[in-house]
């Protein structure tokens with residue numbers, strides 16, 4: 391089994407510097423990336439990260455309004 395190709399890591403730009411870590415997914419954010427800033431916290435500019443950060447309750451509309 392040849393592991394050499396895995397030692398290169400993820401296909402991120404080789405010279406990209408890690409600027410921050412996403413408060414949503416915990417992943418690295420590289421220079422030049424678009425981000426969301428929510429209440430001063432930095433997230434990838436991705437819906438998934440935003441949802442992970444906010445962690446909203448999922449309810450039906452009836453439950454949310456307190457109606458039957």
Ligand SMILES: [Zn+2]
Pocket residue numbers: 412413414415416417433434436439
């Ligand atoms: Zn993220």
